Amino acid sequence: MEGGRIIRLLKDNRILVLLMAILVPLAGEFNIRPFHDDYRVSFGIPIFFFFLFVIRKIHPVISGVIVGFAVLVLRISLDFFNSVPFDFLLSVRTHIPASIFYIIYGLFFHLAKINRFQQEAEVIGFLGMGVEIVASLSELALRHFLSDEPFSVPMVGKIVLIAFVRNFFVLGVIFSVFKDKKVQEDQKIMLESHLYEVNIHLEKTLQYADEITKDGQELYRRLMRIGSASGHPEVIRHAQDVLGMAKKVHDIKQDNKRIISILSKLLSKKSSPDRIRLDELGYIVVRANQYYAEKLNKEIHISLDTENCELYIDAFTVLSLINNLVSNSVEAIEKKGMIRISLRRRKNWLTFTIADNGPGIQAKRLQRIFEAGYTTKLLERKDPFSGLGLSYVKEEVQKLGGRIEVQKLGGRIEVKSSPDRRETIFTIHLPVERLLRG
Structure with missing residues (x-):
């Protein structure tokens, strides 16, 4: 079953996979050798990082195996044409550490969950740097074991410096290339x-x-x-x-x-996908509402926490539900505040939690907030909103066989909480099966 899924993913992304398998090994041939041995510093690693960042449907370890094999084949082929006499076993022993480098890089890229931090360039930079250091040290250790090549503490210092410069350079390029495009796609x-x-x-x-x-x-x-x-x-x-x-x-x-x-x-005729990965959907909501808050001249920090969200769901239904609640939170906060978005999968259920530290909802109004046309914003801030958002959210959630809950921690509704904590929390529970069916 898992094997069939991997084959389907490779077929669906075959052009990107093919480009990765060609470009990364070729870029690896433009290199310097800082330790005057077979260890190389090349453009292959930044390009591989770029592809891991883009091809999110395929497991990074699988990408590492594909690239590692392609690198091995290319370098053995070059040895075959350039070395006289050609020693196949020596060529394999020389180049297998480079192949292992890409597999280990893919493994630790996955373990570090780098794709979860798409909005945090510094975090991605330092995680990518750590992944590269681990993979490079593994390659050097294997070279030392197979060919008795030197491996010393000063070499580690050089590897750290190279990893730092290369990762932050790559990040600058990636974010400059994709920033405008991402904004347009989100809009x-x-x-x-x-x-x-x-x-x-x-x-x-x-x-x-x-x-x-x-x-x-x-x-x-x-x-x-x-x-x-x-x-x-x-x-x-x-x-x-x-x-x-x-x-x-x-x-x-x-x-x-x-x-x-x-x-x-x-x-x-829409060009956007019908289905979108759940964590990517969360990032879209964060970016859109961060922009919305700035437009309203508000200082609001919006954080996203995801767990087991590597599944593709009906894009517009879930996006409209979450965005309604988050935009309500943005509007509710006066000038400064914080919004926490949590997306989690628990077996057959998805749980979306949106919490904000705005003024909250009075107890007497809590029972009416899901009524069509009712709005606390009109009463409290005199803003001309129609009050249809929450009634829409409730109806759509019920259509999908789910449920919505609202809590007020601290403030005007008494629930167990620390005395100085004040939050309004909306929680949506939806069955996974209905969202996968769309």
Whole structure:
């Protein structure tokens, strides 16, 4: 089962994998030899790091094995054409440590979970530096064991310096190349998520408009019967008024149908993926709301914590749910604050927790926050928000067979907590199966 999944992933990413298997070994041939032996410092490692950062669906160890094998084949082939006489075993013994380097690099890249820190360049830099040092020391130790090449403390100092310079140089390039592109992609995904949400609201109003039209027509018929039987012209006039209102609602329904049709076409032509990795979705929400907070001139630190989130889920449903809650937190915080987002998988359930240290929600209002049109922001801050966000979140969560909870720690609702701690916490529990089905 696992083997079949690996083969599928390799097929889906075959162009990137092929590029990696070609470019990394070739880049390794442009090198310097700081210790005047077979140990090389080349452009191969930065390029390999780049591919590990980009090809996230394939396990880093598998990428390491692919590159390690490609490096071994290339270097043995070069020896075959350039060495007279050619000694196959000597060539393998000389170059196998370089292959092991890439496998160990991939292993420790995975163990360090570097891809979890996409927004923290310094963390990635130091983790990447540590991974490179471990892999380089492993290669040097293996060379010393196989060929009795020297291995000393001053060499370790050089390796640390090289790893530091190379990793932070690579990070600068990666972040400068991808920053603008990432912002554009995030904005596109968020826009499509908002369109998805608007489409759901319009479909709901379409249903209500249809019901009101039918009820209006039925009321018109009843009033006409009563008016005709009693001979009261005023009742008949009221019946005509009801029919006029029903016709106006019917016109609204037809307009909504046209808008829904246009939105459906836009969503069907969307360029963003239908499914997205859960932790990547979390990063999109963080980036979008960090930008939103800056736009509102607020100093808000948004942190993300993920656990067992290496699965691909329906993008727009979950994105719209989480983003609604996080943007509510951004709006609730006055000037400075903190928002914590936690995404966790526990067996067959996904749990999303959004906590903020804003002003909180009064106990008397807590039971009403999921009502359509109800908003504490309108009452407390006089902001013209419609109050549809939380009602939408609750309805969508229930459709997916999940549940939503809200707690207030400290402040105006009494729950066990430290006296100086004040947080509003929303927790969503959703079944994994429904999200995977989309």
